[in-house]
Amino acid sequence: MLELRTSQRVQADLPVSFATYDINGLREGALYNLSKHGCAVESPTTVEVGSHAALYIHAPGEESPIVIELASIQRASRREFGAKFLLIQSHERKRLEQLVQKLLRGSAQAPSLETSRSSDPSTEQVALGGPNRKALAG
Numbered sequence: 001m002l003e004l005r006t007s008q009r010v011q012a013d014l015p016v017s018f019a020t021y022d023i024n025g026l027r028e029g030a031l032y033n034l035s036k037h038g039c040a041v042e043s044p045t046t047v048e049v050g051s052h053a054a055l056y057i058h059a060p061g062e063e064s065p066i067v068i069e070l071a072s073i074q075r076a077s078r079r080e081f082g083a084k085f086l087l088i089q090s091h092e093r094k095r096l097e098q099l100v101q102k103l104l105r106g107s108a109q110a111p112s113l114e115t116s117r118s119s120d121p122s123t124e125q126v127a128l129g130g131p132n133r134k135a136l137a138g
Helices: 090-109 121-128 133-137
Strands: 010-020 027-034 038-042 052-057 066-076 080-087
Touching: 010 038, 010 090, 027 090, 038 052, 038 066, 052 080, 066 090
Parallel strands: none
Antiparallel strands: 010 027, 010 052, 027 038, 038 080, 052 066, 066 080
16 A cells, blocks of 8 residues: 655754664664654664654754654664654654754755766765665765
8 A cells, every 4th residue: 555655854864762662772873864754764773664663863952852752663674764653742743843844944955966966876876865875975
């Protein structure tokens, strides 16, 4: 079944901590895609589709992380996963929405994807934020 996204996603590069019922302790990752309803995370920790996690998004300039109390893992591969936010307190949702808006304003000032693409497909993947974006960017 095709599920349409209901909110705008923005590229990001933010540290994130997460915990699942399957894994003891907090794990670390890099959040690279964010919306009001979900995110994509790159992490050396493998998580399972259908599992649930708590996420702690470390936004720049914030004293404490934005807490997503419950997220469902919608997709997962060896080094990344996509999560849908299920439970978030209203004050945390407001902080999340402010962060998304801030990132959207910042991306509006950045060069467009069209100007950053090249004929080399691996370079285009970097511009689009593909799974190997960090390895290819260096």
